[in-house]
Amino acid sequence: MSSFSTEVKNELSRITADDACCRIAELAALMRMGASMSIGSNMNLGINFSTENPAIARKTLTLLKESFKLKTEVVVSRARRLKKNNSYLIRVVPAPAVSELLTTLGIMRGDNLNVSSDEGLLRKTCCRHAYLRGAFLGGGSVSRPEGDYHLELVTGNEGFATTLVNLFKKFELPVGITDRKNDSVVYLKDSEAIMDFLSIVGAEEAIVEFEVARNVKDVRNQVNRLVNCETANLQKTVNAAVRQVGRIKLIEAKIGLGKLPDNLKEVALLRLEHPQANLQELVAANENKIGKSGMNHRLRKLEQIAVDLIEGEENGLKE
Ligand SMILES: [Zn+2]
Known part of the structure; x- marks a missing residue:
């Protein structure tokens, strides 16, 4: 089973932006995320970009070849160990x-390296979408929505991280930034925001999957709440029954059940006979001679008698 990140990246790798401006923006973000420069003979510059995702490799190659007539090579390193990717x-x-x-x-300006600011590429909204897509492809990951909600872009370039944070803010996403070892981590924790991000970068299939999983999770949480609530109610019923049995036994010990009016004596004996029954079950055991509220009323009266007996005794001691 592949990770959700890989699914999203595979989907994003199949997207080709219509306009050249967007393709440049996407490639620029991809390069900022994962490329390093090399220097050849004659001091000419080259670029190395590595990824473990074959779909991203294919896409990067396409973007490079479409926009620029340059000589490219692909080197595949086979994984030496099982479970490792090529x-x-x-x-x-x-x-x-x-x-x-x-x-x-935008990575070079004149003879200088432009470390991070990409305003030139980010003037148009269409390009901002593409840029974020490139950034996600180059260094993003997103947790499967069944677990905790988390999406992040990791980069070793602090300035680039700031560019990303500002871009997230332009889209009104509640973005956070933190350090992890030598990297900056730009992240989202909110499910709505993650869905917005997926929509911005064009991951339509992923949004559907995300939405479904989120709904399943919501329903499961609701069910859990209900179960917890029922457990609490059950506990209350059990507590009440235990308390009632105890108090009836106290009446029996102090004055004997024979001293009670017949209607109360009847219910007291019924409760002793069915110490674990809830109200409904007591009514049924009594062949529905009285209803739930009548049964409840008599049980309360019995409990009150027991309380009065104890309090009377305490008062007697005080006098
Ligand atoms: Zn554009």
């Missing part, structure tokens, strides 16, 4: 034209 390294071979690519992606 790793895909996409290499943009060092060449003079790579500087152009990096400039278009």
Whole structure:
């Protein structure tokens, strides 16, 4: 079974933005998340991008090839151990034209490296959506909605993390940021916000799955609440029965049940005979001669007599 993150990423990898502006924005975020630069002979720059997800590797390669005519290579490292994933390294071979690519992606400005700010790529709403999609593909994960709600983007670049936080805020998402070892973690904890994010990046199938799981979880919580409530009621019934039996036995010991009026004596004996019955069951055991409220009323009277007996005794002691 694959993780929910992988499902979402596979879905997002199949999306191709219509406009070139968006494809550049998406690629830029992907590169910021997972790429490193290499330097070839003649000091030309190249790019290395690695991922364990073959769908993301394919998509990155497509984005690179569509927008730029550059020489690329893919190196697959087979997993040495079971349960480990293959790793895909996409290499943009060092060449003079790579500087152009990096400039278009906003990673270079003139001869300088632009560490984090990407305002140039994020002017249009369409591009902001694509940028977040790229960021998620490059370093995102989201928990399966059956468990705790959590979505995060992890990056070693603090400035880029700030760019992401600001972007989340533009979409009015309740975003949080924290450190984990040497990385910045930009995260969402709220189920509505996670669904909004999935919608922004275009993960339609994932939203459906998320929504279904969330509903199942809500229903299960409701059922649990009901069960807890019934357990509490049951406990109350048991407590009442135990208390009633105790008090009737006290009356028996102090004055004898024979001293009680017939209607009360009848109910007292009934309760002693059925010490665990609830009100409904007592009424039935009494062949419905009196209703629930009548039964309840008599039991209360019996309890009151017992209380009066104890209090009378205490008062007698005081006098
Ligand atoms: Zn766009």
